[in-house]
Amino acid sequence: MAATYRRVALIGLGLIASSMAHALRWKGLAGEIVGTARSAETRAVAAELGFCDRICETAAEAVQGADLVVLCVPVGAMATIAAEIAPHLAPGATLTDVGSVKQAVIEAVAPHVPEGVHFIPGHPLAGTEHSGPRSGFATLFVNRWWLLTPMPGADAAATARLRGLLEGIGAHVDEMEPGHHDLVLAVTSHTPHLIAYTMVGVADHLRRVTKSEIIKYSAAGFRDFTRIAASDPTMWRDVFLTNREATLDILGRFTEELFVLQRAIRMGDGPQLFEYFTRTRAIRRGIIEAGQDTAAPDFGRGAPAAEAGE
Amino acid sequence: MAATYRRVALIGLGLIASSMAHALRWKGLAGEIVGTARSAETRAVAAELGFCDRICETAAEAVQGADLVVLCVPVGAMATIAAEIAPHLAPGATLTDVGSVKQAVIEAVAPHVPEGVHFIPGHPLAGTEHSGPRSGFATLFVNRWWLLTPMPGADAAATARLRGLLEGIGAHVDEMEPGHHDLVLAVTSHTPHLIAYTMVGVADHLRRVTKSEIIKYSAAGFRDFTRIAASDPTMWRDVFLTNREATLDILGRFTEELFVLQRAIRMGDGPQLFEYFTRTRAIRRGIIEAGQDTAAPDFGRGAPAAEAGE
Numbered sequence: 345m346a347a348t349y350r351r352v353a354l355i356g357l358g359l360i361a362s363s364m365a366h367a368l369r370w371k372g373l374a375g376e377i378v379g380t381a382r383s384a385e386t387r388a389v390a391a392e393l394g395f396c397d398r399i400c401e402t403a404a405e406a407v408q409g410a411d412l413v414v415l416c417v418p419v420g421a422m423a424t425i426a427a428e429i430a431p432h433l434a435p436g437a438t439l440t441d442v443g444s445v446k447q448a449v450i451e452a453v454a455p456h457v458p459e460g461v462h463f464i465p466g467h468p469l470a471g472t473e474h475s476g477p478r479s480g481f482a483t484l485f486v487n488r489w490w491l492l493t494p495m496p497g498a499d500a501a502a503t504a505r506l507r508g509l510l511e512g513i514g515a516h517v518d519e520m521e522p523g524h525h526d527l528v529l530a531v532t533s534h535t536p537h538l539i540a541y542t543m544v545g546v547a548d549h550l551r552r553v554t555k556s557e558i559i560k561y562s563a564a565g566f567r568d569f570t571r572i573a574a575s576d577p578t579m580w581r582d583v584f585l586t587n588r589e590a591t592l593d594i595l596g597r598f599t600e601e602l603f604v605l606q607r608a609i610r611m612g613d614g615p616q617l618f619e620y621f622t623r624t625r626a627i628r629r630g631i632i633e634a635g636q637d638t639a640a641p642d643f644g645r646g647a648p649a650a651e652a653g654e
Numbered sequence: 655m656a657a658t659y660r661r662v663a664l665i666g667l668g669l670i671a672s673s674m675a676h677a678l679r680w681k682g683l684a685g686e687i688v689g690t691a692r693s694a695e696t697r698a699v700a701a702e703l704g705f706c707d708r709i710c711e712t713a714a715e716a717v718q719g720a721d722l723v724v725l726c727v728p729v730g731a732m733a734t735i736a737a738e739i740a741p742h743l744a745p746g747a748t749l750t751d752v753g754s755v756k757q758a759v760i761e762a763v764a765p766h767v768p769e770g771v772h773f774i775p776g777h778p779l780a781g782t783e784h785s786g787p788r789s790g791f792a793t794l795f796v797n798r799w800w801l802l803t804p805m806p807g808a809d810a811a812a813t814a815r816l817r818g819l820l821e822g823i824g825a826h827v828d829e830m831e832p833g834h835h836d837l838v839l840a841v842t843s844h845t846p847h848l849i850a851y852t853m854v855g856v857a858d859h860l861r862r863v864t865k866s867e868i869i870k871y872s873a874a875g876f877r878d879f880t881r882i883a884a885s886d887p888t889m890w891r892d893v894f895l896t897n898r899e900a901t902l903d904i905l906g907r908f909t910e911e912l913f914v915l916q917r918a919i920r921m922g923d924g925p926q927l928f929e930y931f932t933r934t935r936a937i938r939r940g941i942i943e944a945g946q947d948t949a950a951p952d953f954g955r956g957a958p959a960a961e962a963g964e
Contacts, residue, residue, distance in 0.1 A: 420924075469871055473938065489871055528867050531857050536875035538919075539849055542912045544934040546904065547841050549911070557838050559940045561779055561799055565846035567941060568878045574938030577931035584919045584927055594856065595916050599909065601859070602852045606905050609848075609894045614730075617894055621887035624854040628783065628884035630869045631877060 348509045349438075350375040353410035355403045355425055357381040357390045358576070359471060360442045361416035362480025365395040367513035370482040380406035381477075382417075389477045404432045412509070415441035415453070420582035423452035430456040438462045438502050444529060444579070446493045446522035448586030454495065462502035465493045465522065467529075468515060473574035486514030493522040530590035534583055535598060538591065540572035541580075658819045659748075660685040663720035665713045665735055667691040667700045668886070669781060670752045671726035672790025675705040677823035680792040690716035691787070692727075699787045714742045722819070725751035725763070730892035733762035740766040748772045748812050754839060754889070756803045756832035758896030764805065772812035775803045775832065777839070778825060783884035796824030803832040840900035844893055845908060848901065850882035851890075 352374040354361040361379065368374040379396035380403050381387050391399045400406040407413045407429045417425055422443060433439065439461055443449040446465050457463040470488035472479065490510045494503050507517045520528075547558045547566065562570065584591055608616040662684040664671040671689065678684040689706035690713050691697050701709045710716040717723045717739045727735055732753060743749065749771055753759040756775050767773040780798035782789065800820045804813050817827045830838075857868045857876065872880065894901055918926040 491871075528871055531860060532868055532871050532876040534875075535856075536853055536879050538915060539853060539912070540875070541931055541934050542908060542915055543846055543849060544937050545915075545930060546845075546907045546911050548933065548937055549907070550841060558842055559937070561801070561838055561842050562941050565844075565850070565882055566842040568882060569846050570934070570938040570941050572875055572878060573931070573934040575931075575935075577928050577935060580931050581924050581927040585922055585924055588919055588922070591919060592916065595912070595919075597856050597859070598853060599912070601856050602849070602905070602909070605848060605852055605855075606902065609898055609901060609905075612895055612898070614891050614895055617891040618887050620855060621851055621883070621885075621890050623858060624851050624880070624883040625885075625887060627854050627858055627869070628880040631872050631880050 347375045348373050348505060348512060349410075349412040351410045352377050352412045352414065353406045354379045354396065354414050354416055355381075355406060355429070356416035356418075356421075357386050357396075357477045358416060359475050359479045359484075360468060361414065362390070362393070362395055362477045363470075363482065363484035364414065364416070364480075364513070366480050366482035367485060368509075369395065371512050373509055373512045374412075378406050378410060382421075386477055393477060395477075395480065403429050407432050407434075407437075409434055411437050412506070413437060413439045415439070415443070418576075418578045418582045419443045419445050419448055419452075419586050420578075422449050423456075426453040426456040430458055433458060433461045435460045436462075438464060438506055440464050440466045440492075440506060442466060442468055444533065444583045445587040446491075446525045450493070450495070450522055462499045463495060464498060464503055464506055465495075466506070466510075467491045467493075467525065468510075469533075470515075471575070473571050475576040475579070483514065485510070488515055490515035490517050491525055492517060492519045493525050494519060526587050527590045527593075530587055530594045534587055534591045535594040537572055537575065537580060538584065538595065539598070540569040543569045544573040657685045658683050658815060658822060659720075659722040661720040662687050662722045662724065663716045664689045664706065664724050664726055665691075665716060665739070666726035666728075666731075667696050667706075667787045668726060669785050669789045669794075670778060671724065672700070672703070672705055672787045673780075673792065673794035674724065674726070674790075674823070676790050676792035677795060678819075679705065681822050683819055683822045684722075688716050688720060696787055703787060705787075705790065713739050717742050717744075717747075719744055721747050722816070723747060723749045725749070725753070728886075728888045728892045729753045729755050729758055729762075729896050730888075732759050733766075736763040736766040740768055743768055743771045745770045746772075748774060748816055750774050750776045750802075750816060752776060752778055754843065754893045755897040756801075756835045760803070760805070760832055772809045773805065774808060774813055774816055775805075776816070776820075777801045777803075777835065778820075779843075780825075781885070783881050785886040785889070793824065795820070798825055800825035800827050801835055802827060802829045803835050804829060836897050837900045837903075840897055840904045844897055844901050845904040847882055847885065847890060848894065848905065849908070850879040853879045854883040 357379050365377050377396045378398045379390055380400040387399050403425055441449055449465055468485055468490045470484050510517050667689050675687050687706045688708045689700055690710045697709050713735055751759055759775055778795055778800045780794050820827050
């Protein structure tokens with residue numbers, strides 16, 4: 345495949361940026377990959393791993409001459425970075441980001457974007473509980489969604505070109521309105537993460553049940569929560585601070601619903617519990633049919649030997 | 655390996671019983687495997703799949719001459735089954751169960767157990783979101799915990815013999831007091847399941863966000879919840895009804911904790927969120943070090959091609 349962009353600048357070199365670099369190189373989609381990170385240690389690791397062609401000390405330097413700039417920093421750092429790079433962006437360049445929240449990123453970045461630069465906000469629905477430049481791998485985006493939330497009046501050719509790059513590294517691309525994105529993600533990602541963090545926190549507090557026992561016997565449900573709750577703290581702090589309204593809305597609904605089930609348990613209402621659990625089971629079938637997970641019976645819970653071979 | 659029991663009777667032929675049958679046959683640990691289930695359809699499927707040597711129409715018939723009887727029915731059905739089989743249990747036989755709650759099972763079963771029969775309650779911490787006789791597989795218990803909660807004065811030789819069988823099919827066996835078991839499981843399994851059911855229910859109710867979008871973009875956290883929330887409704891109804899006190903206790907702690915985080919979001923308290931998320935991340939590391947999960951960076955989230963090969 346021919347390079348889609350002459351020079352791609354990755355700002356921030358964590359899980360997403362390093363995976364993008366690996367993927368772009370794997371598919372030969374970028375003429376040159378330039379990377380930068382605020383931390384000298386991160387830059388040194390990236391240089392050692394060599395997934396970028398060139399590492400710059402500053403974001404201002406990294407974006408020079410780039411026809412694609414990707415902001416891969418926590419949502420809370422977007423405004424500062426946007427202000428820093430704005431005077432150095434090449435005319436006609438495309439600027440995108442990978443933040444998990446879109447309205448707040450647009451508010452933070454859009455005011456800084458110079459005339460003639462195409463700002464196309466984005467969000468890959470891909471990740472692991474690991475972070476940092478060593479955690480990236482080339483297939484992270486394969487068969488995963490990458491949502492774009494173009495601004496009104498966005499340049500269609502620039503959007504199509506970015507879309508081509510993302511599809512080139514294996515992603516399925518969809519476009520939606522930023523506010524709608526933030527609500528959908530509050531349901532599918534932000535609130536589930538907060539709940540998982542909370543449950544793991546509760547387990548940590550319990551002194552009657554020692555921590556070692558909880559860890560030892562974690563396979564029965566709790567284990568999945570700890571994986572979710574092991575994600576990058578900075579990223580998630582920023583997600584909740586910047587998608588506050590939608591998260592609080594969904595959390596309110598969640599608490600209401602939890603109280604209904606809690607009451608059913610207290611009152612011994614078996615039929616209500618059974619009806620509820622039967623309904624949620626059907627939703628799972630929808631996800632498997634939509635190809636977003638596998639129905640393999642021992643998926644994720646097989647023998648360690650099998651897991652090691654994944 | 656030589657057969658540990660001459661005849662093993664499996665009462666109920668769902669995921670756990672069918673997996674036990676496959677595993678016992680794989681390891682040659684049972685002279686004869688006899689199975690029964692209340693539903694004629696389940697018995698027909700089991701007969702078709704052939705994982706038992708013999709299928710009986712009634713539990714009373716199935717336990718005759720068995721030196722090991724395993725109750726693999728939902729917790730709510732234990733008392734009825736125990737009353738039915740009690741007069742037919744062979745002297746010296748061992749009776750165990752696989753229920754997720756132990757105090758309630760002991761209350762339901764122990765009064766029926768005749769003198770000379772060894773009742774050793776048990777609980778394998780293994781399972782998938784699938785149920786029924788077609789969902790079993792021989793390696794389900796490999797490297798998974800199987801908790802035994804022997805009654806005071808239990809026969810040591812009978813317990814050791816059962817332990818040998820369970821270790822023979824790959825499980826790690828631990829013994830604990832039934833009440834402690836129920837509390838530990840309320841934390842590691844029962845409450846996480848209720849929370850997952852609730853979150854999936856919330857998503858289902860939301861009319862502003864269409865169901866298809868939630869399913870489509872489920873990969874970012876919600877997907878894991880739907881898998882947990884797809885488990886057998888009958889089994890889980892019985893778990894919550896019979897481990898009511900411990901579940902309500904942990905749920906109360908969970909709600910308190912959730913409100914603290916919810917307030918931090920509402921007040922924009924970034925440092926509190928960051929500190930919380932950093933602490934939960936450390937617990938995850940403990941689980942990986944304990945060998946209860948893998949740290950492979952794309953575990954469970956790789957390309958579909960890789961998943962299909964698992």
